[in-house]
């Protein structure tokens with residue numbers, strides 16, 4: 001995929017369209033890109049490598065862009081293998097390259113590679129700069145904007161922020177699709193737990209004059225930066241992005257699902273414009289997690305199972321805990337045939353979350369939705385309105 005950055009900054013990343021699951025967990029129907037950039041100046045600097053799955057293709061891009069020149073620096077923003085996976089190969093090709101990272105980078109790097117670091121590293125601290133000639137790189141630490149060693153780099157002559165995994169998106173670069181949908185799924189599932197760290201990074205970025213953001217996955221952002229940065233601010237502060245109710249259900253034989261659909265109908269009749277119903281047993285869990293964070297309200301509807309709740313609901317709630325779900329109103333609907341246990345199981349997890357208000361009443365149905373349950377459904381719907 002040909003991507004233009006500027007005369008002296010080349011995109012040398014690669015698309016991966018055959019990956020089954022990103023991080024062994026996330027479906028990527030349109031693939032994913034591993035972005036890597038080369039800055040050509042008096043000195044040459046490579047901004048990250050790519051996943052080992054794509055080393056060969058990337059190596060060809062790198063050689064073509066260097067056109068016979070030596071490589072002076074490799075800036076390592078992040079050691080996760082989707083970006084650092086080709087470092088060993090790079091050092092075989094360019095044994096004289098200097099590795100630029102922070103103290104944490106170099107303490108973790110030997111865990112991944114057998115590389116002699118002596119005399120090969122340039123250790124940078126917060127706010128320090130490296131001149132390449134006309135281009136100057138300044139480094140800002142972004143600990144836990146995915147991993148502890150993460151740092152971002154600002155190039156001041158072209159006003160580019162190399163943002164590591166921040167502002168990343170699923171989808172290969174030749175995919176035409178809405179940025180926010182797949183960037184949001186990426187953000188909440190991958191970085192979501194670390195909102196405070198992203199907030200800290202956004203505060204640093206606010207002091208920089210940024211014309212372009214070059215992330216490690218997905219498109220280079222050149223326009224509408226206020227929109228993208230604004231969404232990151234909303235997401236990382238755990239503020240809902242939209243008004244609406246997600247109803248996530250876990251149903252074995254379909255009756256809990258029917259109750260969830262009925263509740264959706266009642267909410268719509270009561271004027272809630274956006275109601276999304278998701279089947280946790282079948283839909284992409286990461287997409288449902290994304291919606292849980294997107295909307296200001298959620299209802300969890302689960303069938304009782306072995307004294308607990310049907311496992312896909314337990315899994316969903318575990319994911320929400322892991323991603324620090326908070327600041328939302330949540331309603332509960334349970335189903336059970338002989339001794340319903342789903343409700344209290346779900347409630348116990350929700351009660352561990354920060355600033356989650358549980359809407360009353362919790363609704364219990366016995367096997368199938370009956371006329372006698374309607375008053376309770378109405379009452380729960382009313383409690384979800386405010």
Ligand SMILES: Cc1cc2nc3c(=O)[nH]c(=O)nc-3n(C[C@H](O)[C@H](O)[C@H](O)COP(=O)(O)O)c2cc1C
Pocket residue numbers: 250251252253254255256257303304305306307308335336337338339340341366367368
């Ligand atoms: C393996 C298994 C375990 C179950 N465990 C419980 C239970 O502990 N308590 C209970 O009341 N119902 C239990 N049930 C019954 C279901 O929760 C109940 O039939 C419910 O109505 C199913 O709703 P659904 O039609 O949405 O699947 C269990 C069902 C299965 C298949």
Ligand SMILES: [Fe+2]
Pocket residue numbers: 078080146147165
């Ligand atoms: Fe990462």
Ligand SMILES: [Fe+2]
Pocket residue numbers: 080082083165216217
């Ligand atoms: Fe990544």
